[in-house]
Amino acid sequence: MTAPVLSPVRGPTRRTFLAASAGLVLSGRPASTAERRIVAAGGVITEILYALGRQDLLVGVDTTSLHPAEAMRDKANVGYVRALSAEGVLSLRPTDLLAVDGAGPPDTVKLITEAGVRVARISEDTTEAGVAARIRMIGRIADVADRAEALAARVEAGFAALKQQRDALAARKRVLFVLSLQNGRVMVGGARSSADAIIRLAGAVNAAETVEGYKPLTDEGLIAAAPDVVLMMKHNEHAASPEQVFGQAALSATPAARTRSLVAMDGLYLLGFGPRTPEAARDLMAAVYAGARP
Known part of the structure:
Protein backbone atom coordinates (compact mmCIF):
# COMPACT_ATOMS: atom_id res chain seq x y z
CA MET A 1 0.00 0.00 0.00
CA SER A 123 19.95 -8.78 7.44
CA GLU A 124 19.46 -11.44 4.75
CA ASP A 125 23.22 -12.09 4.60
CA THR A 126 23.69 -15.68 3.35
CA THR A 127 27.27 -16.14 4.56
CA GLU A 128 28.06 -18.44 7.45
CA ALA A 129 28.92 -15.42 9.59
CA GLY A 130 25.67 -13.77 8.51
CA VAL A 131 23.56 -16.71 9.68
CA ALA A 132 25.21 -16.72 13.12
CA ALA A 133 24.94 -12.93 13.44
CA ARG A 134 21.22 -13.07 12.57
CA ILE A 135 20.60 -15.57 15.37
CA ARG A 136 22.50 -13.44 17.88
CA MET A 137 20.71 -10.24 16.87
CA ILE A 138 17.25 -11.79 17.21
CA GLY A 139 18.29 -13.29 20.52
CA ARG A 140 19.23 -9.86 21.84
CA ILE A 141 15.92 -8.40 20.69
CA ALA A 142 14.02 -11.27 22.36
CA ASP A 143 16.05 -10.90 25.58
CA VAL A 144 17.55 -14.39 25.31
CA ALA A 145 21.11 -13.55 24.32
CA ASP A 146 22.53 -16.58 26.17
CA ARG A 147 20.25 -19.00 24.31
CA ALA A 148 21.08 -17.29 21.04
CA GLU A 149 24.79 -17.57 21.71
CA ALA A 150 24.46 -21.31 22.35
CA LEU A 151 22.38 -21.79 19.19
CA ALA A 152 24.77 -19.71 17.08
CA ALA A 153 27.71 -21.74 18.41
CA ARG A 154 25.98 -24.99 17.39
CA VAL A 155 25.33 -23.59 13.93
CA GLU A 156 28.96 -22.49 13.60
CA ALA A 157 30.08 -25.98 14.59
CA GLY A 158 27.76 -27.38 11.93
CA PHE A 159 29.35 -25.13 9.32
CA ALA A 160 32.83 -26.22 10.43
CA ALA A 161 31.89 -29.90 10.04
CA LEU A 162 30.38 -29.12 6.65
CA LYS A 163 33.62 -27.50 5.51
CA GLN A 164 35.51 -30.69 6.33
CA GLN A 165 33.13 -32.62 4.09
CA ARG A 166 33.51 -30.08 1.28
CA ASP A 167 37.28 -30.25 1.52
CA ALA A 168 37.16 -34.05 1.19
CA LEU A 169 35.30 -33.96 -2.15
CA ALA A 170 37.44 -35.19 -5.03
CA ALA A 171 35.59 -33.24 -7.73
CA ARG A 172 32.87 -30.62 -7.82
CA LYS A 173 29.58 -31.19 -9.62
CA ARG A 174 27.65 -28.47 -11.42
CA VAL A 175 24.23 -27.70 -9.97
CA LEU A 176 21.58 -25.56 -11.66
CA PHE A 177 18.91 -24.07 -9.41
CA VAL A 178 15.65 -23.65 -11.31
CA LEU A 179 13.22 -21.31 -9.58
CA SER A 180 10.40 -21.86 -12.05
CA LEU A 181 9.38 -23.15 -15.46
CA GLN A 182 6.82 -20.77 -16.91
CA ASN A 183 5.81 -20.50 -20.55
CA GLY A 184 8.95 -22.30 -21.59
CA ARG A 185 11.18 -19.82 -19.73
CA VAL A 186 13.62 -21.27 -17.23
CA MET A 187 14.22 -18.94 -14.28
CA VAL A 188 17.52 -19.78 -12.56
CA GLY A 189 19.49 -18.68 -9.50
CA GLY A 190 22.70 -16.99 -10.54
CA ALA A 191 25.61 -15.44 -8.69
CA ARG A 192 24.85 -13.54 -5.46
CA SER A 193 21.54 -15.33 -4.99
CA SER A 194 20.52 -17.43 -2.00
CA ALA A 195 20.55 -20.45 -4.33
CA ASP A 196 24.17 -19.71 -5.24
CA ALA A 197 25.08 -19.55 -1.55
CA ILE A 198 23.54 -22.92 -0.65
CA ILE A 199 25.02 -24.63 -3.73
CA ARG A 200 28.48 -23.45 -2.73
CA LEU A 201 27.96 -24.48 0.89
CA ALA A 202 27.10 -27.95 -0.40
CA GLY A 203 30.43 -28.15 -2.21
CA ALA A 204 29.10 -27.78 -5.73
CA VAL A 205 29.55 -25.27 -8.55
CA ASN A 206 26.66 -23.01 -9.51
CA ALA A 207 26.07 -23.81 -13.17
CA ALA A 208 24.37 -20.42 -13.62
CA GLU A 209 27.19 -18.33 -12.16
CA THR A 210 27.44 -16.30 -15.40
CA VAL A 211 24.20 -14.46 -14.52
CA GLU A 212 23.43 -12.52 -11.36
CA GLY A 213 20.38 -12.98 -9.17
CA TYR A 214 17.23 -14.76 -10.30
CA LYS A 215 16.87 -14.40 -14.07
CA PRO A 216 15.63 -16.37 -17.07
CA LEU A 217 18.39 -18.20 -18.94
CA THR A 218 18.31 -18.68 -22.69
CA ASP A 219 18.38 -22.12 -24.29
CA GLU A 220 21.96 -21.48 -25.33
CA GLY A 221 22.85 -20.48 -21.79
CA LEU A 222 21.22 -23.58 -20.32
CA ILE A 223 23.12 -25.87 -22.67
CA ALA A 224 26.38 -24.04 -21.95
CA ALA A 225 25.72 -24.30 -18.19
CA ALA A 226 25.90 -28.10 -18.54
CA PRO A 227 24.52 -28.95 -15.09
CA ASP A 228 25.11 -32.39 -13.62
CA VAL A 229 22.13 -31.85 -11.30
CA VAL A 230 19.01 -29.66 -11.42
CA LEU A 231 17.84 -28.32 -8.06
CA MET A 232 14.31 -27.05 -7.37
CA MET A 233 11.91 -26.36 -4.53
CA LYS A 234 9.29 -29.02 -4.02
CA HIS A 235 6.17 -27.05 -3.20
CA ASN A 236 3.48 -25.05 -4.97
CA GLU A 237 4.23 -23.30 -8.25
CA HIS A 238 7.95 -23.93 -7.90
CA ALA A 239 7.65 -27.72 -8.07
CA ALA A 240 8.08 -29.74 -11.27
CA SER A 241 8.44 -33.41 -12.19
CA PRO A 242 11.49 -34.86 -13.97
CA GLU A 243 9.31 -35.16 -17.07
CA GLN A 244 8.49 -31.44 -16.96
CA VAL A 245 12.07 -30.40 -16.26
CA PHE A 246 13.86 -32.58 -18.76
CA GLY A 247 11.07 -32.17 -21.28
CA GLN A 248 12.42 -28.66 -21.81
CA ALA A 249 14.41 -28.73 -25.04
CA ALA A 250 17.54 -27.10 -23.66
CA LEU A 251 17.56 -29.00 -20.36
CA SER A 252 17.11 -32.27 -22.23
CA ALA A 253 20.55 -31.68 -23.75
CA THR A 254 22.36 -31.42 -20.40
CA PRO A 255 24.30 -34.04 -18.44
CA ALA A 256 21.58 -33.86 -15.74
CA ALA A 257 19.00 -35.10 -18.25
CA ARG A 258 21.05 -38.15 -19.13
CA THR A 259 21.03 -39.27 -15.49
CA ARG A 260 17.62 -37.77 -14.62
CA SER A 261 19.28 -35.94 -11.75
CA LEU A 262 16.62 -33.71 -10.21
CA VAL A 263 16.78 -32.77 -6.52
CA ALA A 264 13.73 -31.16 -4.89
CA MET A 265 13.87 -29.71 -1.36
CA ASP A 266 11.67 -27.65 0.95
CA GLY A 267 12.10 -23.99 0.05
CA LEU A 268 12.54 -22.48 3.53
CA TYR A 269 14.84 -25.31 4.59
CA LEU A 270 16.96 -24.86 1.48
CA LEU A 271 17.01 -21.07 1.15
CA GLY A 272 15.98 -19.72 4.56
CA PHE A 273 19.51 -19.40 5.99
CA GLY A 274 18.42 -19.94 9.55
CA PRO A 275 19.53 -22.44 12.22
CA ARG A 276 18.95 -25.46 9.93
CA THR A 277 21.24 -24.25 7.14
CA PRO A 278 24.21 -26.55 7.90
CA GLU A 279 21.84 -29.54 7.81
CA ALA A 280 20.19 -28.30 4.60
CA ALA A 281 23.56 -27.91 2.89
CA ARG A 282 24.61 -31.35 4.11
CA ASP A 283 21.40 -32.89 2.77
CA LEU A 284 21.94 -31.18 -0.57
CA MET A 285 25.52 -32.43 -0.66
CA ALA A 286 24.28 -35.94 0.04
CA ALA A 287 21.78 -35.71 -2.81
CA VAL A 288 24.36 -34.35 -5.26
CA TYR A 289 27.24 -36.62 -4.27
CA ALA A 290 26.37 -40.26 -3.61
CA GLY A 291 27.45 -41.39 -0.13
CA ALA A 292 28.25 -37.88 1.09
CA ARG A 293 26.30 -38.18 4.35
CA PRO A 294 28.46 -38.17 7.50
Whole structure:
Protein backbone atom coordinates (compact mmCIF):
# COMPACT_ATOMS: atom_id res chain seq x y z
CA MET A 1 0.00 0.00 0.00
CA THR A 2 1.37 3.46 -0.93
CA ALA A 3 0.97 6.20 1.62
CA PRO A 4 -1.10 9.13 0.27
CA VAL A 5 0.37 12.61 0.05
CA LEU A 6 -1.21 14.64 2.81
CA SER A 7 -1.83 18.36 2.67
CA PRO A 8 -2.09 20.29 5.95
CA VAL A 9 -5.37 19.41 7.68
CA ARG A 10 -7.02 20.30 10.93
CA GLY A 11 -8.45 16.84 11.59
CA PRO A 12 -6.57 13.64 12.45
CA THR A 13 -3.84 12.56 10.01
CA ARG A 14 -3.57 9.05 8.59
CA ARG A 15 -0.62 8.45 10.92
CA THR A 16 -2.75 9.46 13.91
CA PHE A 17 -5.60 7.24 12.74
CA LEU A 18 -3.37 4.20 12.34
CA ALA A 19 -1.73 4.77 15.70
CA ALA A 20 -5.06 5.26 17.45
CA SER A 21 -6.53 2.12 15.90
CA ALA A 22 -3.52 0.16 17.15
CA GLY A 23 -3.62 1.66 20.65
CA LEU A 24 -0.15 3.18 20.28
CA VAL A 25 1.44 6.52 21.04
CA LEU A 26 3.38 8.47 18.41
CA SER A 27 6.66 8.91 20.24
CA GLY A 28 8.34 5.95 18.52
CA ARG A 29 7.77 3.78 21.58
CA PRO A 30 4.88 1.44 22.38
CA ALA A 31 2.22 2.66 24.80
CA SER A 32 3.31 0.01 27.30
CA THR A 33 6.56 -1.92 27.55
CA ALA A 34 5.16 -4.46 30.01
CA GLU A 35 4.31 -6.91 27.23
CA ARG A 36 6.33 -7.47 24.07
CA ARG A 37 4.22 -8.18 20.99
CA ILE A 38 6.30 -9.05 17.94
CA VAL A 39 5.24 -9.36 14.31
CA ALA A 40 7.74 -11.30 12.18
CA ALA A 41 8.05 -10.46 8.49
CA GLY A 42 10.33 -13.18 7.20
CA GLY A 43 10.24 -16.93 7.67
CA VAL A 44 13.78 -17.05 9.03
CA ILE A 45 12.83 -14.65 11.85
CA THR A 46 9.92 -16.84 12.89
CA GLU A 47 12.08 -19.95 12.72
CA ILE A 48 14.76 -18.41 14.92
CA LEU A 49 12.28 -17.16 17.53
CA TYR A 50 10.80 -20.66 17.79
CA ALA A 51 14.28 -22.20 17.99
CA LEU A 52 15.03 -19.83 20.86
CA GLY A 53 11.81 -20.74 22.66
CA ARG A 54 10.40 -17.21 22.37
CA GLN A 55 7.40 -17.92 20.16
CA ASP A 56 5.31 -16.58 23.04
CA LEU A 57 6.35 -13.08 21.91
CA LEU A 58 4.94 -13.58 18.42
CA VAL A 59 1.48 -12.22 17.63
CA GLY A 60 1.77 -12.31 13.83
CA VAL A 61 3.82 -13.92 11.08
CA ASP A 62 4.02 -13.61 7.31
CA THR A 63 3.20 -16.31 4.76
CA THR A 64 6.83 -17.39 4.38
CA SER A 65 6.83 -18.53 8.04
CA LEU A 66 6.40 -22.20 7.18
CA HIS A 67 8.66 -23.67 9.88
CA PRO A 68 7.67 -24.84 12.33
CA ALA A 69 4.25 -25.72 10.96
CA GLU A 70 2.43 -24.49 14.06
CA ALA A 71 3.53 -20.91 13.37
CA MET A 72 1.00 -20.44 10.58
CA ARG A 73 -1.61 -22.35 12.57
CA ASP A 74 -1.22 -20.56 15.89
CA LYS A 75 -0.26 -17.01 14.89
CA ALA A 76 -2.12 -14.34 12.93
CA ASN A 77 -1.22 -14.09 9.24
CA VAL A 78 -0.07 -10.63 8.10
CA GLY A 79 0.33 -11.58 4.42
CA TYR A 80 3.28 -11.91 2.10
CA VAL A 81 6.56 -10.49 3.37
CA ARG A 82 6.97 -8.09 0.42
CA ALA A 83 3.31 -6.99 0.36
CA LEU A 84 2.48 -6.15 3.97
CA SER A 85 -0.51 -4.07 4.98
CA ALA A 86 -0.03 -1.39 7.63
CA GLU A 87 -3.59 -1.87 8.88
CA GLY A 88 -3.16 -5.63 9.08
CA VAL A 89 0.05 -5.38 11.10
CA LEU A 90 -1.17 -2.60 13.38
CA SER A 91 -4.44 -4.39 14.11
CA LEU A 92 -2.35 -6.86 16.16
CA ARG A 93 -1.14 -4.02 18.42
CA PRO A 94 2.54 -4.93 18.02
CA THR A 95 5.32 -3.32 20.00
CA ASP A 96 7.93 -4.56 17.53
CA LEU A 97 8.14 -5.47 13.85
CA LEU A 98 11.11 -7.65 12.96
CA ALA A 99 11.49 -7.52 9.20
CA VAL A 100 14.02 -8.98 6.80
CA ASP A 101 15.67 -6.45 4.52
CA GLY A 102 13.38 -7.30 1.61
CA ALA A 103 10.16 -6.84 3.58
CA GLY A 104 7.85 -4.08 2.51
CA PRO A 105 6.72 -2.17 0.67
CA PRO A 106 8.76 0.73 2.10
CA ASP A 107 5.77 3.05 2.47
CA THR A 108 3.99 0.44 4.58
CA VAL A 109 6.99 -0.01 6.87
CA LYS A 110 7.23 3.77 7.18
CA LEU A 111 3.59 3.99 8.27
CA ILE A 112 4.15 1.25 10.83
CA THR A 113 7.19 3.08 12.20
CA GLU A 114 5.29 6.36 12.37
CA ALA A 115 2.54 4.63 14.32
CA GLY A 116 5.02 4.06 17.16
CA VAL A 117 6.11 0.48 16.46
CA ARG A 118 9.78 -0.29 16.88
CA VAL A 119 11.04 -1.71 13.58
CA ALA A 120 14.21 -3.79 13.44
CA ARG A 121 15.63 -4.73 10.05
CA ILE A 122 17.18 -8.21 9.96
CA SER A 123 19.95 -8.78 7.44
CA GLU A 124 19.46 -11.44 4.75
CA ASP A 125 23.22 -12.09 4.60
CA THR A 126 23.69 -15.68 3.35
CA THR A 127 27.27 -16.14 4.56
CA GLU A 128 28.06 -18.44 7.45
CA ALA A 129 28.92 -15.42 9.59
CA GLY A 130 25.67 -13.77 8.51
CA VAL A 131 23.56 -16.71 9.68
CA ALA A 132 25.21 -16.72 13.12
CA ALA A 133 24.94 -12.93 13.44
CA ARG A 134 21.22 -13.07 12.57
CA ILE A 135 20.60 -15.57 15.37
CA ARG A 136 22.50 -13.44 17.88
CA MET A 137 20.71 -10.24 16.87
CA ILE A 138 17.25 -11.79 17.21
CA GLY A 139 18.29 -13.29 20.52
CA ARG A 140 19.23 -9.86 21.84
CA ILE A 141 15.92 -8.40 20.69
CA ALA A 142 14.02 -11.27 22.36
CA ASP A 143 16.05 -10.90 25.58
CA VAL A 144 17.55 -14.39 25.31
CA ALA A 145 21.11 -13.55 24.32
CA ASP A 146 22.53 -16.58 26.17
CA ARG A 147 20.25 -19.00 24.31
CA ALA A 148 21.08 -17.29 21.04
CA GLU A 149 24.79 -17.57 21.71
CA ALA A 150 24.46 -21.31 22.35
CA LEU A 151 22.38 -21.79 19.19
CA ALA A 152 24.77 -19.71 17.08
CA ALA A 153 27.71 -21.74 18.41
CA ARG A 154 25.98 -24.99 17.39
CA VAL A 155 25.33 -23.59 13.93
CA GLU A 156 28.96 -22.49 13.60
CA ALA A 157 30.08 -25.98 14.59
CA GLY A 158 27.76 -27.38 11.93
CA PHE A 159 29.35 -25.13 9.32
CA ALA A 160 32.83 -26.22 10.43
CA ALA A 161 31.89 -29.90 10.04
CA LEU A 162 30.38 -29.12 6.65
CA LYS A 163 33.62 -27.50 5.51
CA GLN A 164 35.51 -30.69 6.33
CA GLN A 165 33.13 -32.62 4.09
CA ARG A 166 33.51 -30.08 1.28
CA ASP A 167 37.28 -30.25 1.52
CA ALA A 168 37.16 -34.05 1.19
CA LEU A 169 35.30 -33.96 -2.15
CA ALA A 170 37.44 -35.19 -5.03
CA ALA A 171 35.59 -33.24 -7.73
CA ARG A 172 32.87 -30.62 -7.82
CA LYS A 173 29.58 -31.19 -9.62
CA ARG A 174 27.65 -28.47 -11.42
CA VAL A 175 24.23 -27.70 -9.97
CA LEU A 176 21.58 -25.56 -11.66
CA PHE A 177 18.91 -24.07 -9.41
CA VAL A 178 15.65 -23.65 -11.31
CA LEU A 179 13.22 -21.31 -9.58
CA SER A 180 10.40 -21.86 -12.05
CA LEU A 181 9.38 -23.15 -15.46
CA GLN A 182 6.82 -20.77 -16.91
CA ASN A 183 5.81 -20.50 -20.55
CA GLY A 184 8.95 -22.30 -21.59
CA ARG A 185 11.18 -19.82 -19.73
CA VAL A 186 13.62 -21.27 -17.23
CA MET A 187 14.22 -18.94 -14.28
CA VAL A 188 17.52 -19.78 -12.56
CA GLY A 189 19.49 -18.68 -9.50
CA GLY A 190 22.70 -16.99 -10.54
CA ALA A 191 25.61 -15.44 -8.69
CA ARG A 192 24.85 -13.54 -5.46
CA SER A 193 21.54 -15.33 -4.99
CA SER A 194 20.52 -17.43 -2.00
CA ALA A 195 20.55 -20.45 -4.33
CA ASP A 196 24.17 -19.71 -5.24
CA ALA A 197 25.08 -19.55 -1.55
CA ILE A 198 23.54 -22.92 -0.65
CA ILE A 199 25.02 -24.63 -3.73
CA ARG A 200 28.48 -23.45 -2.73
CA LEU A 201 27.96 -24.48 0.89
CA ALA A 202 27.10 -27.95 -0.40
CA GLY A 203 30.43 -28.15 -2.21
CA ALA A 204 29.10 -27.78 -5.73
CA VAL A 205 29.55 -25.27 -8.55
CA ASN A 206 26.66 -23.01 -9.51
CA ALA A 207 26.07 -23.81 -13.17
CA ALA A 208 24.37 -20.42 -13.62
CA GLU A 209 27.19 -18.33 -12.16
CA THR A 210 27.44 -16.30 -15.40
CA VAL A 211 24.20 -14.46 -14.52
CA GLU A 212 23.43 -12.52 -11.36
CA GLY A 213 20.38 -12.98 -9.17
CA TYR A 214 17.23 -14.76 -10.30
CA LYS A 215 16.87 -14.40 -14.07
CA PRO A 216 15.63 -16.37 -17.07
CA LEU A 217 18.39 -18.20 -18.94
CA THR A 218 18.31 -18.68 -22.69
CA ASP A 219 18.38 -22.12 -24.29
CA GLU A 220 21.96 -21.48 -25.33
CA GLY A 221 22.85 -20.48 -21.79
CA LEU A 222 21.22 -23.58 -20.32
CA ILE A 223 23.12 -25.87 -22.67
CA ALA A 224 26.38 -24.04 -21.95
CA ALA A 225 25.72 -24.30 -18.19
CA ALA A 226 25.90 -28.10 -18.54
CA PRO A 227 24.52 -28.95 -15.09
CA ASP A 228 25.11 -32.39 -13.62
CA VAL A 229 22.13 -31.85 -11.30
CA VAL A 230 19.01 -29.66 -11.42
CA LEU A 231 17.84 -28.32 -8.06
CA MET A 232 14.31 -27.05 -7.37
CA MET A 233 11.91 -26.36 -4.53
CA LYS A 234 9.29 -29.02 -4.02
CA HIS A 235 6.17 -27.05 -3.20
CA ASN A 236 3.48 -25.05 -4.97
CA GLU A 237 4.23 -23.30 -8.25
CA HIS A 238 7.95 -23.93 -7.90
CA ALA A 239 7.65 -27.72 -8.07
CA ALA A 240 8.08 -29.74 -11.27
CA SER A 241 8.44 -33.41 -12.19
CA PRO A 242 11.49 -34.86 -13.97
CA GLU A 243 9.31 -35.16 -17.07
CA GLN A 244 8.49 -31.44 -16.96
CA VAL A 245 12.07 -30.40 -16.26
CA PHE A 246 13.86 -32.58 -18.76
CA GLY A 247 11.07 -32.17 -21.28
CA GLN A 248 12.42 -28.66 -21.81
CA ALA A 249 14.41 -28.73 -25.04
CA ALA A 250 17.54 -27.10 -23.66
CA LEU A 251 17.56 -29.00 -20.36
CA SER A 252 17.11 -32.27 -22.23
CA ALA A 253 20.55 -31.68 -23.75
CA THR A 254 22.36 -31.42 -20.40
CA PRO A 255 24.30 -34.04 -18.44
CA ALA A 256 21.58 -33.86 -15.74
CA ALA A 257 19.00 -35.10 -18.25
CA ARG A 258 21.05 -38.15 -19.13
CA THR A 259 21.03 -39.27 -15.49
CA ARG A 260 17.62 -37.77 -14.62
CA SER A 261 19.28 -35.94 -11.75
CA LEU A 262 16.62 -33.71 -10.21
CA VAL A 263 16.78 -32.77 -6.52
CA ALA A 264 13.73 -31.16 -4.89
CA MET A 265 13.87 -29.71 -1.36
CA ASP A 266 11.67 -27.65 0.95
CA GLY A 267 12.10 -23.99 0.05
CA LEU A 268 12.54 -22.48 3.53
CA TYR A 269 14.84 -25.31 4.59
CA LEU A 270 16.96 -24.86 1.48
CA LEU A 271 17.01 -21.07 1.15
CA GLY A 272 15.98 -19.72 4.56
CA PHE A 273 19.51 -19.40 5.99
CA GLY A 274 18.42 -19.94 9.55
CA PRO A 275 19.53 -22.44 12.22
CA ARG A 276 18.95 -25.46 9.93
CA THR A 277 21.24 -24.25 7.14
CA PRO A 278 24.21 -26.55 7.90
CA GLU A 279 21.84 -29.54 7.81
CA ALA A 280 20.19 -28.30 4.60
CA ALA A 281 23.56 -27.91 2.89
CA ARG A 282 24.61 -31.35 4.11
CA ASP A 283 21.40 -32.89 2.77
CA LEU A 284 21.94 -31.18 -0.57
CA MET A 285 25.52 -32.43 -0.66
CA ALA A 286 24.28 -35.94 0.04
CA ALA A 287 21.78 -35.71 -2.81
CA VAL A 288 24.36 -34.35 -5.26
CA TYR A 289 27.24 -36.62 -4.27
CA ALA A 290 26.37 -40.26 -3.61
CA GLY A 291 27.45 -41.39 -0.13
CA ALA A 292 28.25 -37.88 1.09
CA ARG A 293 26.30 -38.18 4.35
CA PRO A 294 28.46 -38.17 7.50
